[in-house]
Amino acid sequence: MSELKNISSLDSLPLGEMSDRTEWVIGKNLIPILNQVLDPEIPVLTILDMGVVRSAIIKDDEVIVKITPTYSGCPAMDVIGEDIIIAFKNEGYNAKVELVLSPAWTTDWITEKGRRSLEGYGIAPPLDAIADKEVLLGGKKLVKCTNCGSTNTKLVSQFGSTACKALFKCSDCQEPFDYFKCL
Amino acid sequence: MKNNNLYKYILSITDNTLILGQRLGELCGHGPSLETDIACTNISLDMLGQARNYYQYAAKVKGGNTTEDDIAFLRKEHEYLNVLLVEQPNTDFGYIMARQFLFDVYHLFFLQELQKSKDQTLSAIANKAIKEVSYHYRFSSDWIKRLGDGTKESHQRTQNAVDDLWTYTDELFHQTETDKAMINDGIGVDTLKFKSEYYERANKVLEEATLEIPESRYFQKGGKQGMHTEHLGHLLSDLQYMQRAYPNMKW
Numbered sequence: 001m002s003e004l005k006n007i008s009s010l011d012s013l014p015l016g017e018m019s020d021r022t023e024w025v026i027g028k029n030l031i032p033i034l035n036q037v038l039d040p041e042i043p044v045l046t047i048l049d050m051g052v053v054r055s056a057i058i059k060d061d062e063v064i065v066k067i068t069p070t071y072s073g074c075p076a077m078d079v080i081g082e083d084i085i086i087a088f089k090n091e092g093y094n095a096k097v098e099l100v101l102s103p104a105w106t107t108d109w110i111t112e113k114g115r116r117s118l119e120g121y122g123i124a125p126p127l128d129a130i131a132d133k134e135v136l137l138g139g140k141k142l143v144k145c146t147n148c149g150s151t152n153t154k155l156v157s158q159f160g161s162t163a164c165k166a167l168f169k170c171s172d173c174q175e176p177f178d179y180f181k182c183l
Numbered sequence: 184m185k186n187n188n189l190y191k192y193i194l195s196i197t198d199n200t201l202i203l204g205q206r207l208g209e210l211c212g213h214g215p216s217l218e219t220d221i222a223c224t225n226i227s228l229d230m231l232g233q234a235r236n237y238y239q240y241a242a243k244v245k246g247g248n249t250t251e252d253d254i255a256f257l258r259k260e261h262e263y264l265n266v267l268l269v270e271q272p273n274t275d276f277g278y279i280m281a282r283q284f285l286f287d288v289y290h291l292f293f294l295q296e297l298q299k300s301k302d303q304t305l306s307a308i309a310n311k312a313i314k315e316v317s318y319h320y321r322f323s324s325d326w327i328k329r330l331g332d333g334t335k336e337s338h339q340r341t342q343n344a345v346d347d348l349w350t351y352t353d354e355l356f357h358q359t360e361t362d363k364a365m366i367n368d369g370i371g372v373d374t375l376k377f378k379s380e381y382y383e384r385a386n387k388v389l390e391e392a393t394l395e396i397p398e399s400r401y402f403q404k405g406g407k408q409g410m411h412t413e414h415l416g417h418l419l420s421d422l423q424y425m426q427r428a429y430p431n432m433k434w
Contacts, residue, residue, distance in 0.1 A: 072311055073232020101236065102307030104314060136321070157218035158322055159225040163315075167218070183314050 025055045030063065036087045040079045041162055044117040047080055051109025054100050063088050063095040068105045070183070071163040107182050122146045123165065124179040132182035136166065145170035146177045155179075190244045191264065192365045193305070194254070195407055196297075197237030198265035201255060202415070203286060204230030205422050206273060215276045222322055223279070229315040236308045252433055256426035260416050261409035268351035270406070270415045274344075277330050277337060281344035284323040288385050289355045290316050292377040301369040324388050331392025338393065345389065346397050353402035355381070362407075 026034070026048075034053055039045045047053055047067070054066040065084050069077045081097040088095035107126040110118070115125040124143050126132060134140040136158055143153050150172040158181075160167040165178040207227035214220025238251035245254070268286055273279050294316060297309035330337040356378045358366070365371025386396050405411065426432055 069232075069311070071229060071232060071315060072236060072308075073228035073230070075228075101311045102303075104307075104311040106314075157222060158318065159218070159222035161221070163225055163228055181318070 025057055026053060027057055027063075030056045030058070033087050033091050033093075034065075034084070037080065037083045039076060040083070041076050042118070042121060042123065044121045045110075045114050047084070049111050049114030049117060051111065051114070052080070052105060058093075061094065063093045064098065065095055066098045066100045068100050070105050074163055076162075105183065107180060110180075118180060119146055122177055124168065124177060126180045126182045129182050135179075136181070143168055143179050145173060145175065147175040148173040186244050188361050188364045188368075189302070189370065190241055191361045192371055193237050193241040193244065195264040195359070195361065196293075196305075197234045197241065198263045199269050199286070199290075200230040200237070201234040201422075202263070202265045202418065203269040203283075204228075204234060205418060206269065206271075207279075207283075209273055209421075210279070219276065226283070226319050226322065229312075229319065233308065233312045233315070236311070240304050240308070250433075252426060252431075256423050260411060260419055263406075263411065263415065263419070264409060265406050265411075265415075266351065266354045267403060267406040267412055268348060268354065270412060270418060271348065271351070272414050272418075275340055276326075277340035278344040278348070280323050280326040280330060281341060281348050283319065284327045284388070285345075285348055285352055285385065287316060287320040287323050288381055288388075289352075291320055292381055293372055293374065296372040296374075296377070300372070305370065327388055327394070328392045331389070331394040341392070342394050345394055346399070349397040349399055350401060350403050352381075352385075354404035354406060357404050357407060359407050 031048070034048050034056060035046045037047045039047060039050055050070070052067045052070060054068050056063060056065045058064075065088075067077070067080065067084070077099070081099075084097050085095045110125065118125045124146050127135065127142055131140075131142050135142050136155060139155065141151050141153055144151050145153050145168075147170060150170055152171045153168050154171060155166060156169050156176065157167040159165075160178050164180055164183070166181050167176065168179045169176045204227045207223045207230070210220060210223045211227075212220065214223055234255065235251060238254050241254050242249045242251045268282060271278075271282055291313065294309045294313040298306050298313065300306045300309070327341065330341040332338070356374045358374065362371055362374075366373045389396050
């Protein structure tokens with residue numbers, strides 16, 4: 001994938017504490033195209049919902065998209081990079097994708113729409129960082145079952161089917177489900 | 184090479200994550216239970232992802248036609264600069280968790296400091312990796328407590344593992360000439376700054392796990408200079424097989 005770049009002025013922070021210090025630059029006309037690109041492992045989320053697009057601008061007839069990985073080893077990032085290039089090609093653009101590591105992605109950047117899509121898909125959306133700790137370390141029952149809505153749930157494993165998820169089980173309806181961990 | 188020290192310094196960091204990532208990857212389909220199997224391979228994936236970020240940077244620093252794959256897969260045994268701790272083989276789960284725990288404690292402190300590096304790329308990678316490593320630490324410290332304070336059998340096995348692996352902890356803080364030069368430049372991490380905190384934190388978890396803190400004064404080192412235990416060669420023959428059998432593959 002593309003080389004690492006540390007940028008300071010083009011960071012896209014839709015939510016979170018740093019949003020007032022930086023600017024999120026995504027060309028308005030590019031948003032519909034970016035919205036066509038889905039997370040390959042959670043295909044109900046667009047990459048904008050996911051908050052992985054830092055910036056997208058047109059420069060010298062080329063679209064430059066900067067994305068930030070969710071987890072360092074997430075295999076979806078390579079696929080997302082390719083899908084972005086294809087989506088733009090279909091609309092007549094040449095696109096270049098760059099990976100940005102800092103500031104690091106956080107689950108706070110998942111949009112409200114993204115959180116609802118996750119839940120509808122059967123993945124409990126991330127709680128805030130303090131509640132997350134209480135759930136994963138303190139065994140508190142705060143994560144809502146995506147099947148029946150009960151919070152009488154328990155952690156089965158801190159690591160789940162992909163790097164970003166933990167495995168839970170509902171003690172009421174007995175269904176296992178994924179929980180998107182705070183990062 | 185103009186930046187030889189920086190290049191070697193990056194390798195000394197990333198070889199640790201590559202080799203430990205590979206060790207954990209060996210457990211894929213062989214973990215003691217489904218959940219621990221998935222956890223170990225998830226941790227492995229994080230570490231390989233981090234390694235890839237560092238190797239991409241190392242390739243850029245080295246310049247020419249070098250790629251991340253060349254550096255990761257085509258060096259000889261003595262050119263790997265990882266510490267001896269991470270290359271120790273998987274024996275039982277107690278051993279795997281003790282190895283992970285003793286490295287995770289170090290890794291957290293190390294990344295905390297690396298975030299302050301003058302080198303922007305290293306600082307950015309550390310900034311990303313530290314979030315993942317806090318999950319690793321939670322997992323391994325949790326298991327140390329469960330195994331240590333578990334059955335007689337799990338207690339004994341974990342104690343044996345800690346006693347064995349303790350020998351390799353001092354090397355984490357050994358500083359090579361490259362390390363010293365990088366510390367002087369404000370790029371490298373002065374590991375001696377957190378050495379006592381490392382042992383304090385490790386000891387605290389071991390005590391909670393009802394395990395004895397080893398009293399051994401005998402420590403082994405050499406990995407950072409490319410002198411490895413016999414285990415690394417065997418690991419590399421597995422790790423490098425694909426790249427050597429089918430040259431120019433990309434990971």
